[in-house]
Amino acid sequence: MKQKPDEALDQWVRQSLSRLPDTPPPGSSFDSERLWQQMRPELQVEQPRRRARWIGWAAAAVVAGLVTLWGSMHRPDTRPVSATTVKNEQATTHSTIPLKADEQLVKSVSESEKEERNVPKIASKRVKAETVTPRQQVDGHSEVTVAVDFPESESDASRERGIRTPSTLESTLLGLDTKTPVAQHIPKQTKAKPRFKVVHENELKAEEEARPKLYQTGNFVRLGTGQLHETEQPERQPALVIPLTNKPNQ
Amino acid sequence: MSQQLVEQCQRGNAFAQKRLYDQYVNRLFRVSLRYVRNEADAEEVLMSGFLKAFRSIQEFTYRDDAGLEAWLRRIVINEALQHLRANRNLPLFQAEEVAQVQPDPKPLQDMTLDAERIHQLIQELPPGYRTVFNLYVVEGYTHREIGEQLRISENTSKSQLSKARTLLQTWLIQYGYEAETRRSS
Numbered sequence: 073m074k075q076k077p078d079e080a081l082d083q084w085v086r087q088s089l090s091r092l093p094d095t096p097p098p099g100s101s102f103d104s105e106r107l108w109q110q111m112r113p114e115l116q117v118e119q120p121r122r123r124a125r126w127i128g129w130a131a132a133a134v135v136a137g138l139v140t141l142w143g144s145m146h147r148p149d150t151r152p153v154s155a156t157t158v159k160n161e162q163a164t165t166h167s168t169i170p171l172k173a174d175e176q177l178v179k180s181v182s183e184s185e186k187e188e189r190n191v192p193k194i195a196s197k198r199v200k201a202e203t204v205t206p207r208q209q210v211d212g213h214s215e216v217t218v219a220v221d222f223p224e225s226e227s228d229a230s231r232e233r234g235i236r237t238p239s240t241l242e243s244t245l246l247g248l249d250t251k252t253p254v255a256q257h258i259p260k261q262t263k264a265k266p267r268f269k270v271v272h273e274n275e276l277k278a279e280e281e282a283r284p285k286l287y288q289t290g291n292f293v294r295l296g297t298g299q300l301h302e303t304e305q306p307e308r309q310p311a312l313v314i315p316l317t318n319k320p321n322q
Numbered sequence: 323m324s325q326q327l328v329e330q331c332q333r334g335n336a337f338a339q340k341r342l343y344d345q346y347v348n349r350l351f352r353v354s355l356r357y358v359r360n361e362a363d364a365e366e367v368l369m370s371g372f373l374k375a376f377r378s379i380q381e382f383t384y385r386d387d388a389g390l391e392a393w394l395r396r397i398v399i400n401e402a403l404q405h406l407r408a409n410r411n412l413p414l415f416q417a418e419e420v421a422q423v424q425p426d427p428k429p430l431q432d433m434t435l436d437a438e439r440i441h442q443l444i445q446e447l448p449p450g451y452r453t454v455f456n457l458y459v460v461e462g463y464t465h466r467e468i469g470e471q472l473r474i475s476e477n478t479s480k481s482q483l484s485k486a487r488t489l490l491q492t493w494l495i496q497y498g499y500e501a502e503t504r505r506s507s
Contacts, residue, residue, distance in 0.1 A: 078487055082459040085490075088440040089460060094348050098438060100361060104347045108340065111369055115339060115376060 280317075328384045331376065339376055346391065347372075350398045352441065356456050357402035359445050367405050371398035399461065403471055406449065443493050451486035458483050 096102040324345075330338030350371065354364040375397050382393055447455060453472065457463040458479070463471070465479040472479070 078484075081487060081491060085440055085444070085459055088437040091437040092352060092441060096348055096351055097355065097441065100355075102348075102351055102361060102365065104344070104351075107347070107365055107369055108343060111343075111372060112336075114373055115336065 324387050324390055325384045328379065328382065328390065331379050332382075343372060346394055349391070350394060353395055353398050354402055356441070356444055356460070357399065357453060358405055359449075359452075363405060363409075364402075367401045368398060371401040374401065395461075399457075403453070406453065439497065443490060443497075446493070447486055447489060450482055451489060454479055454482040455486040455490070 096104075324342075327338050327342050327345075331342055347368070351364060351368055354367045354371070355361065358364050358367055371394070375394055378397075382390075384390060444452060444455065454468055457468045457471065458465070465476040465483075468474075468479040469476045474482075
């Protein structure tokens with residue numbers, strides 16, 4: 073098969089060009105090093121850009137992770153309120169019950185126990201029905217001694233929420249502030265257990281009385297007939313009085 | 323060897339980039355110079371071609387050295403065509419104008435090799451002829467591909483090639499290459 077003249081020329085040109093040396097054309101002022109120096113800054117800009125892209129992605133991932141972590145840590149607690157929490161709330165509510173300082177003390181232990189049994193009901197009712205005044209609800213209550221422990225970690229939060237600390241409780245018990253609605257003072261979640269029980273003073277007295285005594289005064293036996301005429305004592309000496317109770321204020 | 327070079331370039335190794343540049347810069351400069359006659363323009367085309375190559379080398383899959391050279395060459399040619407289009411330096415010559423075009427060869431005392439002479443004469447062709455001739459004869463593009471690249475019809479590409487051949491053959495005969503071309507045919 074005979075080649076066309078055009079194709080022969082094309083082939084000859086291709087062969088000639090393939091024999092060209094790997095150098096710039098003769099007489100050319102081309103300097104490859106100069107061109108590389110011009111290119112290098114632009115190439116160096118590319119690398120930090122690529123690195124910055126990676127850094128950007130890494131930073132975004134870290135931020136997303138932190139946000140997720142924060143979200144999981146600060147998620148509102150939707151668990152049902154445990155019995156302990158309810159008890160604590162009731163105790164706190166009980167501590168803020170406005171009481172009259174001049175009301176009579178309840179004398180029997182059974183009454184105080186009855187009150188204790190009734191207090192949670194009253195407190196829970198108050199939480200639900202805010203329109204009823206606390207004074208009306210605690211009618212018939214006697215003065216109670218209250219000792220409530222507030223956890224230290226929650227003290228600041230409690231202050232912010234308006235929860236009364238023991239110092240303010242004292243003033244409340246003295247009748248200085250009796251109109252504050254109870255519902256405001258109920259913390260939403262109280263996880264810490266109170267260290268002390270709320271006990272009525274009469275209950276403590278009853279316990280003391282019920283405690284067995286070290287000596288018995290009722291079973292003395294008199295020995296002998298004794299003298300018929302008792303000698304009169306010229307002067308009555310002051311008798312040593314030993315209180316039966318060991319409490320300093322009685 | 324070139325494979326390792328390509329892999330290093332893909333990792334952004336500046337030393338490997340320099341070695342790859344040194345390996346192909348002169349060859350690609352000649353390619354660029356065949357399309358844009360001006361040396362300054364050819365350098366500009368070469369520089370933007372290398373930058374594009376280093377930026378897109380991540381997408382290149384090395385098979386052999388010929389494939390790597392063809393890939394680099396294609397990038398430089400595309401840059402050259404873009405340069406010609408941007409500068410509106412790609413008029414397609416009419417037949418009447420061809421007669422007035424005369425080659426302006428450089429002094430021949432150093433041009434002892436035929437290849438250099440052929441290269442010089444191709445550079446002297448008018449831009450339209452030169453582009454079509456380079457794409458068809460040297461690079462092996464089809465008229466359809468040339469038409470798509472230059473946004474001209476296939477027939478226009480064919481006619482431009484025919485005119486380029488005629489002109490080049492005339493010049494070769496003038497410079498005493500008639501016997502050489504006939505011998506090869």
